[in-house]
Amino acid sequence: GDSVTQMEGPVTLSEEAFLTINCTYTATGYPSLFWYVQYPGEGLQLLLKATKADDKGSNKGFEATYRKETTSFHLEKGSVQVSDSAVYFCAAGGTSYGKLTFGQGTILTVHP
């Protein structure tokens, strides 16, 4: 079945540092890829997505590019803020109303 692997956390950064959270997937066919964010005490919010190879998803300064050749969808942000502190989930799937497979989540803490 499908699987998603994220870099282990937690990740701790200072404000304005560069962020990368690695995500790789294994799937049959070409799934859509997603990043979701979960702020403390809240549900999941869609951060960005990409539906085909070489697509770049972007939102709130975050970016991720669908790399078919490396089966990756790494999340990046050039300058993180304290308000970005949250848990980030990479997910694959969603084709034809299908289910999502989630990575294990990466806890990000940003210090002032």
Added chain:
Amino acid sequence: SAVISQKPSRDICQRGTSLTIQCQVDSQVTMMFWYRQQPGQSLTLIATANQGSEATYESGFVIDKFPISRPNLTFSTLTVSNMSPEDSSIYLCSVGGKASGSTDTQYFGPGTRLTVL
């Protein structure tokens, strides 16, 4: 995107009892899903709630433990039956399909935080 609400937002229950969680969407959606997020863990799909037919359960989840209803295109319930402390988790519903804004994106409710004593 659809607006999704869940009730209750949290609850503390005694071992052996059951809790029904409601998920309401502000527009008709094709697909509704129920997930479990155990403490400090990722999300695991419990089942797909099908309108007008039985839910489709994932491996490791059974109808007797997690009965699901889907009476129409905007509402679903998940019951956690005969609870034990191992059922303490966040339970989330999600929706997908045309009315959610995109045919391949799922949007999540705020979750129900369940603690079983």
